[in-house]
Amino acid sequence: MGIYEERGELVKPKRKLFSQRTPPATSKSEHQVELLYAIGGLSHGSNVSGVECYNPLDHEWKVLGSISRHRSSGGVASLNGSIYVVGGYDGVVCFSSVPRYEPETNSWKRDVAPISEAKRDVAVAELGGYLYCVGGYDGLLCLSTVERYDPELNRWCRVASMNRRRRGLGLAVLDGYLYAVGGSDGCSPLYSVERYNPAEDRWTPCSPMRTCREYLGCATFQGKIYAVGGRDDLTELRSVERFDPVANEWSAVMPMKSKRSKVSLAAANGYLLAIGGYDGTVHVTTVEAFDVEMNKWRRFGNTQTCHPGGGVTAINTAPCDRETPQVVRSR
Template sequence: MQESIRCEKRMTHNHRLDRVPSANDMCWVGGLSHGSNVSGVECYNPLDHEWKVLGSVSRHRSGVGVAPLNGSIYVVGGHDGVVCRRSVERYEPETNSWKRDVAPINEAKRDVAVAELEGYLYCVGGYDGLLCLSTTERYDPLLNRWCRMAPMNRRRRGLGLAVLDGYLYAIGGSDGCSPLYSVERYSPTEDRWTPCSPLRTCRENLGCATFQGKIYAVGGRDDITELRSIERFDPVANEWSAVTPMKSKRSKVSLVAANGYLLAIGGYDGTVHVTTVEAFDPEMNKWRPFGNTQTCHPGGGVAAIKLAPYVRETSQLARNR
């Protein structure tokens, strides 16, 4: 109880937050800048309200898809600075180690979107170095196999992918010529994509997450500039509506729902890759500064996952050395 009180005081003083987050952690994985400054694995501990570097990535690449499944964080595809990759790896937070026991996807690609639905991983869209793709692949962890599913109706790279009410939503992205307004929904029982209500603003390299029963499309880039605007999809009304914009423009932003907040992490503001984090408080209907990561992760991704206590202790010891 005393530790919770101390945590509440520290969070309120530093960021004017009025409640203590639950103990869910986030890991930000991978990324590769043009200067070959490689990002590793960072973990956010809500009890300390700090990002801590846990270690390096196994293979250096950007444009990866990142999603949690069965306690691991999967990193799919990407670009190693020379070619697009088929390889898939998983990071085990509890042992702070990388495993290469995952079957590769069927085609090498970057700028993909990955999400977990009903115990499977879905890898959607991307860019193979020549063309934008409409393909959908599904990973079965029991069989350790990727299989091709029905393709999307549009080719998309840099798209958002969200899960809501048992469906996958592919949102925006680029067809290789221009950013897209269009949205489509995948039914796993029918293995079919169908068109949905379009975005109000075309967006590629956006952040996307489901939060409190609605889908948020955050930032990205239109055909002119990086964006700080937000849209929210209500499945009951079947429409997108504008939400309070972020304080900063963010393309290639990572978006995750955790601890009662929607967190926009990193991204590119049109000049530099940033390390700042913003939190959307639904009760206040506003975005607030939420600290900084230790490094920028261009082309990486974030997943929310429960970390064992000794993982936090190990990362703290490493940081103090």
């Protein structure tokens, strides 16, 4: 295993994606909109994906530049206007470093403290002004450990470990709790789900999913947790289920149009979007949007590049700041 530090490098502009035919998801109002950022990814051919931004007002993805170092299978989450990429893998070694991306300047920073151990296949989410890094794989073992990042102290600390070891898990925030969904224990995909209470620093079991899933997409949307795609014991999945915290149960919803493992799921601007993933043959760029009322998925354009093992997160921005960042040099 090895621990690598990032080195700043020139962020090169790429060509602009053509506009899609689908109408914009959000009208040009005085309300805030959420920009989606797809970060990183590394294919077996050492092809490296950079940073893409989706603007709902224009309904298009733009490539902004490169990531600070070749990296996949890291956790991606936003906190206080910055995007953090936690841990990951370059095809040879795992990382403990945490590069921070500033959307306003389109630059990468190296000022974040590393996590305690190098690992990949982690899940990361923001809760209560902290980042939580959950589970993962250190190159030898599947992990149950959890670390919390305090941005004011610039420090990670251990909190209570999960009851199960999990890599390639989903992580969602709902009603002040963290939910660790599925994943793999290092031997097989999991049905199980557990919930973290930060006030008690304790994980408790929840109702299991109907399908075992690893490398799934997971997000909270309209008060429910969605688990989409992933992989079971045999193949990539297009099935979808959602958790109702009131009923305390999972129920099936309409499957996606495409099979997708390592899919990114994001809730933004009133949409639930399944972005990219692996369909069992190739890494795809297609995006699907879920219509809750119609209980169906529809095509929602494409990213410009694939992001195998990358992540997606949202950043709030005011309409006056709707232009995506200009390309600058990383610092």
